[in-house]
Amino acid sequence: MAEPRIRILIAKPGLDGHDRGAKVVARALRDAGFEVIYTGLHQTPEMIVSAAIQEDVDAIGLSILSGAHNVLFPRVMELLRERRADDIVVFGGGIIPEDDIPGLRAAGIRQIFTPGTSLAEVVRWVRENVRPRGVAA
Amino acid sequence: MSITRDRIEELREARRHWEQTTLRRTLERQPERPWRFTTISDMPIERLYGPEDIADIDPLDDIGLPGEYPYTRGIHATMYRGRLWTMRQFAGFGTAEDTNERFHYLLRQGQTGLSVAFDMPTLMGYDSDHPRSLGEVGREGVAIDTLADMDVLFDGIPLAEVSTSMTINAPAAVLYAMYVALADQRGVPRSRLRGTIQNDCLKEFIAQKEWIVPPRPSMKLAIDTFEFSVRETPQWNPISISGYHIREAGATAVQELAFTLADGIAYVQGGIDRGLDVDTFAPRLSFFFDVHNDFFEEIAKLRAARRMWARIMRERFGAQNPRSWMLRTHCQTAGVSLTAQQPLNNVVRTAIQALAAILGGAQSLHTNSLDETYALPTEEAVTVALRTQQILAYESGVANTVDPLGGSYFVEALTDRMEEEAWRYIRRIDELGGMVNAIELAYPMREIAEASYHYQQQIERKEKIIVGVNEFVSDQPQPIPILKIDPEVERRQVYRVQRIRAERDNAKVQACLAELRRTAESGGNTMYPIVEAVKAYATLGEICDVFRAVWGEYREQAVI
DSSP: OOOOOOEEEEEOBSSOOOOHHHHHHHHHHHHTTOEEEEOOSSBOHHHHHHHHHHTTOSEEEEEEOSSOHHHHHHHHHHHHHHTTOTTSEEEEEESOOGGGHHHHHHTTOOEEEOTTOOHHHHHHHHHHHOOOTTSOO | OOSOHHHHHHHHHHHHHHIIIIIHHHHHHSOOOSOOOBOTTOOBOOSOOOGGGGTTSOIIIIIOOTTSTTOTTOSSSSGGGTOOOEEOOEEOOSSHHHHHHHHHHHHHTTOOSEEEEBOHHHHHTOOTTSGGGTTTTTTSSBOOOSHHHHHHHTTTOOTTTSOEEEEOOTTHHHHHHHHHHHHHHHTOOGGGOOEEEOOOHHHIIIIIOOOSSOHHHHHHHHHHHHHHHHHHOTTEEOEEEEOHHHHHTTOOHHHHHHHHHHHHHHHHHHHHHTTOOHHHHGGGEEEEEEEOSOHHHHHHHHHHHHHHHHHIIIIISOOOSHHHHOOOEEEEEOGGGOOSSSTTHHHHHHHHHHHHHHHTTOSEEEOOOTTTTTSSOOHHHHHHHHHHHHHHHHTSOTTSSSOTTTTOHHHHHHHHHHHHHHHHHHHHHHHTTSHHHHHHTTHHHHHHHHHHHHHHHHHHTTSSOOBTTTBSOOSSOOOOOOOOOOTHHHHHHHHHHHHHHHHSOHHHHHHHHHHHHHHHHHTOOTHHHHHHHHHTTOOHHHHHHHHHHHHOOOOOOOOO
16 A cells, blocks of 8 residues: 655744745655645744644644744644644754754754755655654554 | 947957867867856856957947946946945844944944844734734844834934934834834934835735735835825935845846836836826835845846836836936845855855945945854844955955946846846736736746745755855854844833833824724825824834724735
8 A cells, every 4th residue: 555645734933924945845845745735924833733733744844034933833842732733743944043953852843954954855854754643653 | 339340240250260279279178167157046157258249238328327327337427436335234133222232333333324123023013012923022123112112222323314224114104104203202304314114015025025914005005105205204215125035035136136126117106106206206216136146147237227227217207307217226245145054154255245236336235244044143243244345345446446347248248138138027027917916916926936946956956056055065063153132022022012002192092093094094195194103102013903904914825
């Protein structure tokens, strides 16, 4: 039986309108064969978590530039736990200083891609780390 | 150029001969590098340019003299020999107090104009205590909720002497009203206010994406500020038509040039449709371009922009005043070109880009700081960025003569090519019924998304090299200090706006907001009631809520 296609939500939390990175990553993941859903801009953590659950995704990729990641990324994780959907793999990227990464990982964000990451690296990481939910590893 | 046709033929013949002899021998001995020679925007570049490549460019009609139509060589006859460009570093973070302190620091370091960066909630028209502002207050710029914040922001700064640029778009009318109200409070005549509000809603829909209401009412608000500005603040620039964000969102240089001028066309048409005489407001339109890594492409872009705008204003709109024909521009080095890897290299990139802006004839310049792929700049990093401009201005000698690259076979040919390709886009936008229609069809957004994906793929395939990122990579980290914004800033700002709401005359605020709503609904100029509302300490969010109530909130059609 063919393995079900992995579904990924690419989301832009917060108010910044810099969607170049999110869109380029979304396209690269789609070209690599994943199913990609893009939220569009200016999403609250609540909107992102609802969309993820509704769309039954296996992973969420968060992209942010505004410096609000330390508040908004952990908030997404908290809401996923509250709604018992914390088996969704969450990764992130954007303008994120190295110093902030340990805190974000501690909050449950599995990987942070900093500026200059190649699309191939993101695709490889998703292939290696995201499995369809509800399927035994 | 001024060479006769016969001489051009001789040159062409000489070139053919050279290709068959000298060039051929060289290529046999040493082939060229296996590299696609293109600009960063993927425009092909020839091996050599000569007089025959610019034979169709008229030295008088197309290039002309500086300070004269079509201004290809610059808008002033003496350019930087008369006055250097304005060194205007963009600054804003934390609270109004924090930013005010940075302003005073920059002015002491020799900066010659102020430029305010606002935080995301301010750009989106939300107060600091709005649920959507969570985590964003004071982070990417300064938080401004009310006139009280504005007063602190400009504490000790003489409004009649310093020119102030404000990077604000969707709520530009409100921040502009606050600046005017502050001048009124301090007894500074409105006629002496000098500065710029970015106020370019069209590029927000295309690229930067900090919007409030849909494109058409956004245009109406912009034209309200034009009209108010013509009457009340004649030295003020009510808009800075911006290519910067279009480029940063992934556009090519040609797309940046074309979409920016097409936006300009839409604003001029908007002013004329309002009944304004084009020559009353066109001289106060200003521009803002990005300056990326490809040195000659950027110089050509700026020269082409001036020539095209002059032609648009004179030929398309029939403007009579030469000041209406001049494209005055601020430039900023390309933030998107900076790398988090080996950040010290960013100083070099910025210096090259700044040189291109100067050789391209900019009126004002912001140089990015080396740490901006991580956060807003530290004081040390912004000082190096400012010193870069000062070294160019005072040590390099590039400001000694006007348009030193004018007449370069390559630069003139490239200027011409940029112009030709940009006209093609502008014609397409005209066919779609103008820029507002084109935006509603998401046309420029799709073009930019395509270009940015293409560029990223070129980087992946190493067809474009980025030092320290896909080549010359180093394992040695190069740690640099990063400016941290204390989360306490948000709490303090939330407290401040709530205190103001509690202490002000709320009945008066409600009356002002009701008056604004009536004006907006009836189609009148909203600037006058906005000035009254900000004087009563209505908040930015409350005023923008009136816009949302009357015109609806904009929702994008998200495309990948």
